Amino acid sequence: MPAPLPLAEILDSLHVVSLPLATRFRGVDRREAALFEGPEGWAEFSPFLEYDAAEAAAWLAAAIDFASEPQPLPHRDRIRVNATMPAVDADRVPEILARYGACRTVKVKVAETGQVLDEDIARVAAVRAALGPEGRIRVDANGGWNVDEAEHALHALAEFDLEYAEQPCATIGELADVRARLRDWDIPIAADESVRKAEDPLAVARAGAADILIVKAQPLGGVRRTLDIVEQAGLPAVVSSALDTSIGLAQGAHLAAALPVLDHDCGLGTAALFTSDVTADPLVPENGEIPVARVAPDPALLDAHAVSPDRRAWWEHRIRACYAELIART
Incomplete structure (x- = not known):
């Protein structure tokens, strides 16, 4: 359920990065991921590029929950x-x-x-x-x-x-x-x-x-x-x-x-x-x-690995589509 974090807040804090891999994995040499911040901290939305909104929506729900809500109590650290x-x-x-x-x-x-x-x-x-x-x-x-x-x-x-x-x-x-x-x-x-x-x-x-x-x-x-x-x-x-x-x-x-x-x-x-x-x-x-700890990104590394404006726009469109999918489901 996306209600705990409005779409505008997700997009306002959004950073999209492309990270280099040491060896080719799952057919890619770089991994793209969208990151945003909520009341509880930073979260990641990174469904693989071929996934449509219906499949990727669960990934966004997970990110919204992690950014917005305290997580269950741990049994180990x-x-x-x-x-x-x-x-x-x-x-x-x-x-x-x-x-x-x-x-x-x-x-x-x-x-x-x-x-x-x-x-x-x-x-x-x-x-x-x-x-x-x-x-x-x-x-x-x-x-x-x-x-x-x-x-x-x-x-x-x-x-x-x-x-x-x-x-x-x-x-x-x-x-x-x-x-x-x-x-x-x-x-x-x-x-x-x-x-x-x-x-x-x-x-x-x-x-x-x-x-x-x-x-x-x-x-x-x-x-x-x-x-x-x-x-x-x-x-x-x-x-x-x-x-x-x-x-x-x-x-x-x-x-x-x-x-x-x-x-x-x-x-x-x-x-x-x-x-x-x-x-x-x-x-x-x-x-x-x-x-077991939350991680906050380094602003310099976010800038160093930022994707092109075209790729950022692609991810913004994807987030909007997945958010709409979550709204429709609720």
Whole structure:
């Protein structure tokens, strides 16, 4: 519900930035994000560029809530985070891991378009060699395999002692099939897109298609709504991010802090993938953790990373469209 923060106030404090990445990720070299300030502090609105207003509206609702409202009381003040390994060549693994410091868990991107399974195996093997036997490895296919491909790939990757496989297939039915086929392999299935992009985020739990939920505060409409989804699903949750600035990561940290139980390291260490951020003290992992705290941007960095007037106008139009979508829903 957008009422706590009028549209005029959002636009009045709006800054739109483009941050450079250390390595190409999700097909981009720079990440655009809109930032604005409310009574409780700064918030981020950064749905991916291809999302329409109907899908992106939940992201704006989340930002409005974080900027306008006190967040739920925390159960912890620091969050253990994982490193995220893009779908790079295996020889780049040590370089990228070095950006994260002492994280004990790594999420490895697999099933990248244009790549083959041997490249995934080499990348995961390099991560295992870097972490040693005690490190934790999870793989994320972003729905890139069909059921047979997922079964074959996860059998091949099982030797690296996977913590879980995230969204191996696109649909809930496929996830359920893969989970059934892997029952004797002790590879839990985690659902991401089947939660955050679904009209019904609880459908995957009702179908018995996942062992773990991957939840993100922005696309699910904010911390409170996400907590409600996790409670109703009755499954363990891992809080992740959508390649956010440190302001967006702060919202994710508040979500992770508010979960009554948090057994897995969270995907909130991705500030390490940027070569610059909007704050001089970014939420880059230290000893495998980030603090639970709000982040205010540095005015000089906002100016340094500001987008062109045309791009700002594009984001303003997008915010207006999403705000109208939220008004229509209420």
